[in-house]
Amino acid sequence: MNTSSKKKKVNRTKRFIYFFLGFLILLNLLIITSGKSYLYKGLKETYFKGKTGPGIYDSLVFENRFVKAGDQSVPLLVSESASALTNEEKEFLASIQTTSFLILKNNELIIEHYWDEHTKNTKSNSFSMAKSIVGLLVGIAVDNGHISSFDAPIANYVDFFENGDQVTIRNLLTMSSDLNWRESGSNPFSENAAAYYGRNLEKLISRLTFGSRVNDSFHYASGNSQILGFILQKATKMRLSEYLQEQIWDKIGAENDAFWSLDSKGGMEKTFCCLYASTRDFAKIGQLILNQGKLNEKTIVSDTTLNELVQPAILNDGSNNIRYGMHFWLTNYEGHDVVYLRGILGQYVIVVPDWDMVIVRTGHERMDKIERQEGVQKDYRFDHPEDLFYYLKIGKERFMQNLMNKGKGY
Numbered sequence: 001m002n003t004s005s006k007k008k009k010v011n012r013t014k015r016f017i018y019f020f021l022g023f024l025i026l027l028n029l030l031i032i033t034s035g036k037s038y039l040y041k042g043l044k045e046t047y048f049k050g051k052t053g054p055g056i057y058d059s060l061v062f063e064n065r066f067v068k069a070g071d072q073s074v075p076l077l078v079s080e081s082a083s084a085l086t087n088e089e090k091e092f093l094a095s096i097q098t099t100s101f102l103i104l105k106n107n108e109l110i111i112e113h114y115w116d117e118h119t120k121n122t123k124s125n126s127f128s129m130a131k132s133i134v135g136l137l138v139g140i141a142v143d144n145g146h147i148s149s150f151d152a153p154i155a156n157y158v159d160f161f162e163n164g165d166q167v168t169i170r171n172l173l174t175m176s177s178d179l180n181w182r183e184s185g186s187n188p189f190s191e192n193a194a195a196y197y198g199r200n201l202e203k204l205i206s207r208l209t210f211g212s213r214v215n216d217s218f219h220y221a222s223g224n225s226q227i228l229g230f231i232l233q234k235a236t237k238m239r240l241s242e243y244l245q246e247q248i249w250d251k252i253g254a255e256n257d258a259f260w261s262l263d264s265k266g267g268m269e270k271t272f273c274c275l276y277a278s279t280r281d282f283a284k285i286g287q288l289i290l291n292q293g294k295l296n297e298k299t300i301v302s303d304t305t306l307n308e309l310v311q312p313a314i315l316n317d318g319s320n321n322i323r324y325g326m327h328f329w330l331t332n333y334e335g336h337d338v339v340y341l342r343g344i345l346g347q348y349v350i351v352v353p354d355w356d357m358v359i360v361r362t363g364h365e366r367m368d369k370i371e372r373q374e375g376v377q378k379d380y381r382f383d384h385p386e387d388l389f390y391y392l393k394i395g396k397e398r399f400m401q402n403l404m405n406k407g408k409g410y
Helices: 003-034 036-043 087-095 127-142 169-173 190-198 202-205 222-236 241-251 279-290 303-309 385-405
Strands: 064-067 098-105 108-114 260-263 276-277 329-333 338-343 347-352 356-362
Touching: 003 036, 064 241, 064 276, 087 190, 098 279, 098 385, 108 385, 127 169, 127 222, 127 276, 127 279, 127 303, 127 338, 127 347, 169 222, 190 202, 190 222, 202 222, 202 279, 202 347, 222 241, 241 260, 241 279, 279 347, 329 385, 338 385, 347 385, 356 385
Parallel strands: none
Antiparallel strands: 064 260, 098 108, 098 356, 260 276, 329 338, 338 347, 347 356
């Protein structure tokens, strides 16, 4: 290499270094002037580690509060008719980075399979499945008289908002509060990113506002769930993890401790996400819903309250939101009603009452949501991820197989 070529190479290297340093300076100025200091943690825990977003094993990244399993653990029973996944099913589930797949039929395990280092005791992030558990806790708080009713104004419990007397707990639960919240799992400047990586949820929530179109339409916004967390804390005078342990975890006979990520040490639970639990214990939440609020001979939430939580939300125009109730997703599969919990990376607890079945899937990714079909009034597949219906297909095949084994046909 001649002298001229060496100089050009050195100059290119210098330009790159200057450009990189300039980029870092501008990035820091942007973060400082915008007040979005949570971006430092977000960058550190994602791009600097070769990731593009949150993961299902993020618990070590944050402070957590434990939810103890207690002394009354009730292990799930394995059915005599238990079977394995087929090779085709395993291949598909592995192709979308599934970590666990479980089916309960008649409150017994008929399928349980894990991938890689994930085991029956591994705890992974629920992501937005936690919203449905928050919905259950709100229902329990109504049953217990801690919250007067689903139609109580949120101003009765929190004073963050000027028009809090015009928004009800039901509006939050049905995602119809017209909350000013940018819902995004990938935008680093969204409220989701600030809530996930930030250190002061109360400050973030107190800056939000509600629009004038309360209960007019469905607008999925994680901030609704976080507000419900503050309401529950104020109404019950307990931390969310403590209330979950007392009202649900002890009573379902959880096999493992769980934990809930906090915004800071000793701080607030991230009630829009981030409850970490084992696949078996997620399945027990599904069995609780299937059993109309009862498990292990204990009534955890009244059947009246639970039924209200899983009914399609009624909006101001009188229409039913057939895809969402009060913090629970709803659909229909080949004529069978389905209630389910859902997380952004493909976390599911799926309840099919007609089959007496609970399906649980955890993993690192899910398929895209299905778009609305033109001209279809009741489009039960709209806004639901495509892989959901594959899990239901597996469930139906096991249900049919069970009937055939009993000689009942279909």
